[in-house]
Amino acid sequence: MDFNDSSEEATYRQQVRTWLDANAPKSRAAADDGEGAGDLTAARAWQAKKAAAGYACITWPQAWGGQGGTPIQSVIFSAEEARYPIPGNPFQIGLGMCVPTVMNFADEATKSRFAAPAIRGDEIWCQLFSEPSGGSDVAAARTKAELAADGSGDWIINGQKVWTTGAQFCDYGIVIVRTDPNVPKHKGLTMFWIDMKSPGIEVRPIHQMSGGSGFNEVFFTDVRVKDSQRLGAVGDGWKVSLVTLMNERLAVGGATGMGWSQFMEAARDIPGMEGQSALKDHAVREKLADWYVQAEGLRHARNRTMTALSKGQTPGPESSIGKIVSAVQMQDLANSALEMLDQYGIINDPDLAPQDGGFQSSVMFAPGLRIAGGTDEILKNIIAERVLGLPGDIRVDKDVAFKDMPTGR
Amino acid sequence: MNFDFSDDQKFLKTEARKFLAANCPTSRVRKVIDDPTVSWDPELWASVAAQGWLGAAIPEAYGGLGLGHLELCVIAEELGRVVAPIPFASTVYILAEAILLAGTEAQKTALLPEIASGARIGxxxxxxxxxxxxxxxxxxxxxxxxxxxxxxxxxxxxxxxxxxxxxxxxxxxxxxxxxxxxxxxxxxxxxxxxxxxxxxxxxxxxxxxxxxxxxGEGLALLEQVMDRAAVLLAFEQTGGADRALEMAKDYALERYAFGRTIASYQAIKHKLADMYVKNELARSNAYYGAWALNTSAPEIPVAASAARIAASEAYWFASKENIQTHGGIGFTWAVDCHLHYRRSRQLSLTAGAPRLWKERLVSHLERRNTAA
CATH class of the missing domain: 2.40.110.10 (Butyryl-CoA Dehydrogenase, subunit A, domain 2)
Known part of the structure; x- marks a missing residue:
């Protein structure tokens, strides 16, 4: 038991370090918000540099333009890269989920058209799955595609997607739509890739409760797509989406933000109950210990996952607990920090609040994190069903034609 | 990155599980619990001694097997699963470890071989x-x-x-x-x-x-001894917590209510998922403690505290929610749920309650933070 690289890993890490030392940016562009949308130019430039040197899409097969590398190489690169002030990564969803779906299901011409520009960062992809009527229940999608009346074989898409990350700057996307409402919901779906500049597509930013606008609504009004844009067979959209979502776990990164060490730092300087530092309050210390233990548990669960990858094994189910623990902790920890600040806790001005207002922004962002990429409840279902082997929920809509499904509003 | 037990250690774990399944079914635990004149199982103790487990981490020169602490960790986990009614922790994690840490040559020579053979309980x-x-x-x-x-x-x-x-x-x-x-x-x-x-x-x-x-070094030495014991106890607790989760899962899959298994209700599924999450956090922290213990890393106090806190929380949660999942039958003497509930209290309280370890952890973090 140790934390050391194998000799191949050490060689690779050294090679990566040498390259990063010569090529990584030395400072972060002022406009970059760290979420990717802030400075697309810087993000694209960095992506192109990595692609040229063979550090983009490390695990993709060489046939796709990747490096045919191992997951652990990819992990090593990401860990080393994170030591530099690199731009945000608006390519993650596209390269992690959308383009692999295209590469699995599209024809040769499409594949060769899209892979290289995506790897270089010239073209960015988004994923159009969630809808106002279906977030956790993606298969309840209502956005529909019908064959064009002109007999061209084209499809006409109408409907609305929601929570689409990056839609405002993306070039292409993959969209799941209903092509047959007369069969049960999972059987009437079909997947297409689309050009986000197509006539009839309107992107509207969502004003989040946290104040920002990182996500969008995407409206489709008579958007025409060619049948050659179809990914997989008509009616196989759900199966195709499973391939996309299978990659989600690897693509969705760990939560960043306020953790136990920021909390501890803040507590040290804030007056506590007896006039001494809040870090001397017993209630504060107990919570700090709990968060440290959770954070360490996650860190070492990741180390166990890395170990499995390093040995060429499939990681165990321990990797499934990350988001659920970190999102809940983000909310609780940030709220405790506000309580520690007492009346001052309501102040949301980064110039006045400790940690540049980080606890206030975490409190306001955490509700979203508990929902995005699988709600707490869906993740618990997944652990219960896939890890513990408990039965799936009873589905009253399983054998009902989509058009006859109870839908509420 | 090699943050896992070796194949040999995993083999030992498998063998230990088989051995304890044969030699320490809960019927054996019940013989101790049901008889007020008995407080342990000397026969199991003798057979565990014969396996060499008591001296697993004692050097060969003192009559042990001379294996490392990682081997002791996997044995501890298996003993925790079966709620073993033997003084293993007191003797092996505490007495033997304390003598190895601070004993004189004469104390080592006199006591360690007897501990390894099962003749001396601590x-x-x-x-x-x-x-x-x-x-x-x-x-x-x-x-x-x-x-x-x-x-x-x-x-x-x-x-x-x-x-x-x-x-x-x-x-x-x-x-x-x-x-x-x-x-x-x-x-x-x-x-x-x-x-x-x-x-x-x-x-x-x-x-x-x-x-x-x-x-005059008593308190400092006691802390060192307890740090080492805490890591091993964390493995016992994690073993018990995993077993409690398994019991809850098995029962939920066979118990019907309102025309379906209770395992199909989200209230139960989510409860079991919560147990799983806590158990994985405990296991991951325990692994880090094992690494620190085995390498005598300076991180031992922090790693041991985290392992102890996470394992205490996981075992308490799993053992109480295992009873809840069983419903009425879980509150009876006849069903094994209470064995884990009782043992979770024993293990959490007798080596320093979790709140003490939380205080100890934060004190160390403060010092580390100031030093850095």
Whole structure:
């Protein structure tokens, strides 16, 4: 038991370090918000540099333009890269989920058209799955595609997607739509890739409760797509989406933000109950210990996952607990920090609040994190069903034609 | 990155599980619990000794197998799963480890081979009454090599041959080895929450006591001993927590209510998922503790505290929610749920309650933070 690289890993890490030392940016562009949308130019430039040197899409097969590398190489690169002030990564969803779906299901011409520009960062992809009527229940999608009346074989898409990350700057996307409402919901779906500049597509930013606008609504009004844009067979959209979502776990990164060490730092300087530092309050210390233990548990669960990858094994189910623990902790920890600040806790001005207002922004962002990429409840279902082997929920809509499904509003 | 047990260690774990399935079914635990005149299982103790487990981490020169602490961790986890009614922790994690840490050559030569063979059982006597025993409250005293004082409760105090006792000599706290079969020792059995483990009140009246470690170093040495024990106990607790989750899962899959298995209700599924998450956090922290222990890393105090806190929380949660998942039948004596509920209390309380470890953890983080 140790934390050391194998000799191949050490060689690779050294090679990566040498390259990063010569090529990584030395400072972060002022406009970059760290979420990717802030400075697309810087993000694209960095992506192109990595692609040229063979550090983009490390695990993709060489046939796709990747490096045919191992997951652990990819992990090593990401860990080393994170030591530099690199731009945000608006390519993650596209390269992690959308383009692999295209590469699995599209024809040769499409594949060769899209892979290289995506790897270089010239073209960015988004994923159009969630809808106002279906977030956790993606298969309840209502956005529909019908064959064009002109007999061209084209499809006409109408409907609305929601929570689409990056839609405002993306070039292409993959969209799941209903092509047959007369069969049960999972059987009437079909997947297409689309050009986000197509006539009839309107992107509207969502004003989040946290104040920002990182996500969008995407409206489709008579958007025409060619049948050659179809990914997989008509009616196989759900199966195709499973391939996309299978990659989600690897693509969705760990939560960043306020953790136990920021909390501890803040507590040290804030007056506590007896006039001494809040870090001397017993209630504060107990919570700090709990968060440290959770954070360490996650860190070492990741180390166990890395170990499995390093040995060429499939990681165990321990990797499934990350988001659920970190999102809940983000909310609780940030709220405790506000309580520690007492009346001052309501102040949301980064110039006045400790940690540049980080606890206030975490409190306001955490509700979203508990929902995005699988709600707490869906993740618990997944652990219960896939890890513990408990039965799936009873589905009253399983054998009902989509058009006859109870839908509420 | 190689943050996992080796194939050999995993093999040992598999073998240990098989051995304990055959030699320590819960019917054996019940023989101890159901008979008020019995507080442990000497037959199981003898067979565990024959496996060499008692001396797994004791060097060969002192009659042990000379394996590392990682081997001890996998054995601990398996003992925790089966709620083993034997003084393994007191003897192996505490007495043997303390002697290895601070014993003189003569103490090692005299005691370690007997521990490895199963002939000598140990116990740790620190508590003197309700609440936390500190330097300020400590009453037991040693004068001219003779110990006087009362210790309560002492886990395995009724069956042990050697006690490690915390006492003051010349106003300074130290650890002492006391032969419990010698003069000046009175033992009185105690009724505890976990009758599958022995416990006693020990009354010392001028009992011969020999120092373990340097004079006045008692509290520091005790912390070192408890850090090491905490990692091993965390594996026991994690083993118990995993078993409690399995029990809850198995029962939920076979119990029907309202026309379907209760495992199909989200209220149960989510409860079990919560157990799983806590158990994985505990396991991951325990692994880090194992690494620190095995390499004698300076991180031991922090790693051990985290392992102890996470494992205590996981076992408590899993053992109580296992009863809840079982419903009424889980509240009966006949069903095994209470064995884990009881053992979770025993393990959490007798090596320092979690709130003490939380305080200890934060103190270390403060120091580390200031140093950095």
């Amino acid at each position: 116990c740790l006597a620190t508590s003197e009454g309700p609440g936390v025993t500190t330097d300020a409250t400590l009453k037991a005293t040693v004068v001219a090599g003779k110990l006087t004082g009362v210790k309560i409760p002492v886990t395995d105090g009724g069956i042990a041959h050697t006690a490690i006792v915390l006492a003051k000599e010349g106003g300074r706290a130290g650890l002492y080895l006391v032969d419990l079969t010698g003069p000046g020792v009175a033992r009185e059995g105690l009724e505890t929450l976990d009758p599958s483990r022995d416990a006693a009140r020990l009354t010392f009246s001028n009992a011969p006591a020999t120092p373990l470690g340097g004079a």
